[in-house]
Amino acid sequence: MRKLLYDITAGNPRKMGKPIFWAVLANLANMLPFACLAWAVSLIYAYYAKEQATLDTQSLWLAWGGMAVFLLVVFYCERKAYRAIYRGAYEASAEGRTNLAEHLRKLPLGFLMRKDAGELGHAIMNDFTQIENAGTSILPQLVSGVLIPFLAFFGLLFWDWRMAVAMLAGFPVTILILWGVSRLERRLGTSHSRAKVALANCLQEYLYGMKVIKAYNLRIDNFQRLKQSFYRYMQESIRLEGVLGPFFLVAMAFMQMGVSLLTIVGVYLVLGGELTVPLFAMFVLVGARIFDPLSVAIMRLPAFKYDAMAGERIVNLLAQPSMQGEQEAPEEHDIRFEEVSFGYHDDSLVLDGVSVEMKKGTLTAIVGPSGSGKSTLLRLIARFYDPVGGRVLFGGKDEREIDPEKLMQKISMVFQDVYLFQDTIRNNIRYGREDATQEEIEAAAKEARCHDFIMKLPNGYDTMVGEGGSTLSGGEKQRISIARAILKNAPVLLLDEATSSLDPENEADMQQAIGRLVRGRTVIMIAHRLKTVVTADNIIVLEKGKVVEQGRHQELLEKGGLYARLWELQRRTSGWKITAQPLSECHE
Numbered sequence: 001m002r003k004l005l006y007d008i009t010a011g012n013p014r015k016m017g018k019p020i021f022w023a024v025l026a027n028l029a030n031m032l033p034f035a036c037l038a039w040a041v042s043l044i045y046a047y048y049a050k051e052q053a054t055l056d057t058q059s060l061w062l063a064w065g066g067m068a069v070f071l072l073v074v075f076y077c078e079r080k081a082y083r084a085i086y087r088g089a090y091e092a093s094a095e096g097r098t099n100l101a102e103h104l105r106k107l108p109l110g111f112l113m114r115k116d117a118g119e120l121g122h123a124i125m126n127d128f129t130q131i132e133n134a135g136t137s138i139l140p141q142l143v144s145g146v147l148i149p150f151l152a153f154f155g156l157l158f159w160d161w162r163m164a165v166a167m168l169a170g171f172p173v174t175i176l177i178l179w180g181v182s183r184l185e186r187r188l189g190t191s192h193s194r195a196k197v198a199l200a201n202c203l204q205e206y207l208y209g210m211k212v213i214k215a216y217n218l219r220i221d222n223f224q225r226l227k228q229s230f231y232r233y234m235q236e237s238i239r240l241e242g243v244l245g246p247f248f249l250v251a252m253a254f255m256q257m258g259v260s261l262l263t264i265v266g267v268y269l270v271l272g273g274e275l276t277v278p279l280f281a282m283f284v285l286v287g288a289r290i291f292d293p294l295s296v297a298i299m300r301l302p303a304f305k306y307d308a309m310a311g312e313r314i315v316n317l318l319a320q321p322s323m324q325g326e327q328e329a330p331e332e333h334d335i336r337f338e339e340v341s342f343g344y345h346d347d348s349l350v351l352d353g354v355s356v357e358m359k360k361g362t363l364t365a366i367v368g369p370s371g372s373g374k375s376t377l378l379r380l381i382a383r384f385y386d387p388v389g390g391r392v393l394f395g396g397k398d399e400r401e402i403d404p405e406k407l408m409q410k411i412s413m414v415f416q417d418v419y420l421f422q423d424t425i426r427n428n429i430r431y432g433r434e435d436a437t438q439e440e441i442e443a444a445a446k447e448a449r450c451h452d453f454i455m456k457l458p459n460g461y462d463t464m465v466g467e468g469g470s471t472l473s474g475g476e477k478q479r480i481s482i483a484r485a486i487l488k489n490a491p492v493l494l495l496d497e498a499t500s501s502l503d504p505e506n507e508a509d510m511q512q513a514i515g516r517l518v519r520g521r522t523v524i525m526i527a528h529r530l531k532t533v534v535t536a537d538n539i540i541v542l543e544k545g546k547v548v549e550q551g552r553h554q555e556l557l558e559k560g561g562l563y564a565r566l567w568e569l570q571r572r573t574s575g576w577k578i579t580a581q582p583l584s585e586c587h588e
C-alpha cells in the first residue's frame with residue numbers, strides 16, 4: 001500500500017496529504033445532512049405512531065436548521081478540497097517533471113542512449129499526466145470512497161450490529177474478486193503501456209523523417225511498424241477494458257447486494273419488534289448513501305492501478321544512479337588516457353587500450369578512417385561515458401572522481417551536428433554562459449564571424465530559431481555554436497571538424513572562427529580533412545579503436561604509415577597544395 005501511494009504520487013506522497021484530508025472531510029460532511037434528515041423522520045414517525053402526543057416542532061426546526069448549516073459546511077469543505085486537490089496534483093507534477101528533466105541530465109549518456117527519446121518524452125509528459133489524473137480525480141475519491149463506508153460501518157455497529165453486518169455482507173467477496181484480478185490487471189496494464197510507448201516512438205520517428213517521406217513519396221503503407229503500432233495499441237486498449245470490465249461489474253454487484261440484504265434483514269427485525277422504524281429508515285438512508293462513493297471507487301480502481309504503473313516508471317527513472325564524482329575539477333587541464341578501453345555494448349570494444357596524452361596549451365588532432373573511434377574518444381574526454389577499462393585523467397585526476405558538472409565547466413564542445421534550441425539567437429549563444437551581457441554575446445558572435453549575418457536577420461539577435469535550428473543554413477548554425485563555445489571560454493576545447501560540407505566562403509569563415517577559439521587552450525580536434533591539421537602539435541592516428549601512430553605531420557609523413565597513406569589519398573582526390581594551412585594563421 002505504501003509503495004502504491006509512493007508510486008501514484010511519483011515519489012512525492014506528502015504533496016497529496018492535504019488534498020486527501022479535505023476530500024475525506026468533504027465526504028464525511030456530506031453524511032451530516034442525512035443524519036439530520038433521519039432525526040427529522042424519527043420525530044415525525046414518533047408523532048404518527050402516537051409515541052408522542054404532539055409533534056416536537058422545536059426539534060424539527062432544529063433538525064432542518066442543522067441540515068441547512070451542514071449543507072454550508074459541505075460547500076466549504078468541497079471548495080477547500082477542490083482547490084487543494086487541483087493545486088496539490090498540478091504542483092506535484094510540475095515539480096516532478098522539473099526534477100525528472102534535471103535528473104535525466106545527470107544520468108550517464110549510455111543509459112539515455114539505450115532509451116528511445118519517445119519513451120523518455122512519454123515519461124515526462126504522459127506519465128505525469130496520468131499522475132495528475134490520479135491525484136485530481138481518483139486518489140481522493142478512492143480514499144474517501146473506502147474510508148467513509150468503514151467509518152459508517154463502525155458507527156452503525158453501535159446502533160444495530162446485525163444491520164451493519166448485513167450492509168457490508170457482500171464486501172468480502174468484492175475484495176476477493178478485486179484481489180484475484182489484480183495480477184491480470186497488472187499484466188494487461190503493462191502491455192497496454194508498452195504499446196503506447198512503442199506507438200509514441202514510431203510516431204516520433206515518422207514525424208522526424210518527414211523530409212525523406214515527402215522526398216520519396218512514402219505512404220503510411222510503407223511504415224508497417226507505425227501501422228502495426230496503431231493496431232496493437234487499439235487491441236491492447238480493447239483487451240484492457242473488455243477483459244477486466246466484467247470482473248469489476250460482478251465485484252460491484254456483490255457489494256451492492258448489501259442494500260438489498262439490509263432491507264430484508266431490516267424488515268424482519270422491524271416485524272419482530274427488534275428494530276424501530278426510524279432506525280430502519282436511517283440505515284436505509286445511510287446504506288444507500290455510502291455505496292455511491294464505494295461504487296465509484298471500485299469502478300475507478302483499474303484506472304488508479306494503471307496510473308500507479310505510470311508513477312512506478314517515473315520512480316524507477318528517478319532511482320537511476322546519476323554519474324559518480326564529487327570533487328572539484330583541477331586547475332591544470334592536460335588530458336591523459338591510460339590504457340583506456342570502451343564499448344557501447346558489452347560484446348565489442350570501440351576503443352581498445354588507448355594511451356595518449358594531450359598537453360595543456362597544445363593542439364591535438366585525431367585522425368583515422370570512419371568508425372575508428374574518433375568521436376568516441378572525444379565523448380570520453382567530456383565524460384559522456386566512463387571507460388570500461390583504464391582511466392581518463394584530467395589535470396592528473398581520474399575523471400570519475402570529478403563532479404561531471406564541474407568538469408563540463410572546463411570544457412567547450414563544438415559538435416559536427418549542431419543543435420540549436422527553439423529560442424532566440426541571443427539565448428542560443430547565451431547557453432554558453434548564462435550571465436553573459438549583450439556586449440559579451442556580440443563580441444563572441446563577432447569572433448565567430450556570425451554577427452554580420454545575425455544583424456541582417458529581421459529581428460537581429462531576437463530572431464527565433466526553429467526547432468533544431470532549421471531556419472538557418474548549416475554554416476550559420478555552426479558559427480553560432482562556435483560563438484557559444486567562445487562565450488563559455490573554457491580552457492579545454494573539443495572540436496568535431498565539420499567544414500567539409502560547407503561552401504568555400506562559409507568554410508573560410510568557419511576556419512577563421514575555429515582558429516580564434518584554438519588560441520591558448522588545450523584543443524583536441526577530430527580532423528576529417530588532413531590539410532587542417534598540418535600545424536597540430538600532435539596527431540593521433542586511430543584505426544579500429546587502437547592508436548596506430550602519433551607525432552607531428554612531417555614525422556608521420558616520413559614514417560610512411562596509415563597517416564601518410566590517408567594524406568596521399570586525400571591530396572590526390574582533392575588536388576591540394578601543401579601550403580594550404582588555414583589553422584596556422586591563428587594557432588599559436
Ligand SMILES: Nc1ncnc2c1ncn2[C@@H]1O[C@H](COP(=O)(O)OP(=O)(O)OP(=O)(O)O)[C@@H](O)[C@H]1O
Pocket residue numbers: 113344345350368369370371372373374375376377
Ligand atoms: N551511440 C552509439 N551506440 C553504439 N555504437 C556506437 C555509438 N556511437 C558510435 N558507435 C560505434 O562505435 C564505432 C566508432 O564510432 P565513432 O563515431 O567513434 O567513429 P568515428 O571515427 O568518429 O567515425 P566517423 O569519422 O565516421 O564520424 C562505430 O562502429 C560506431 O558504429
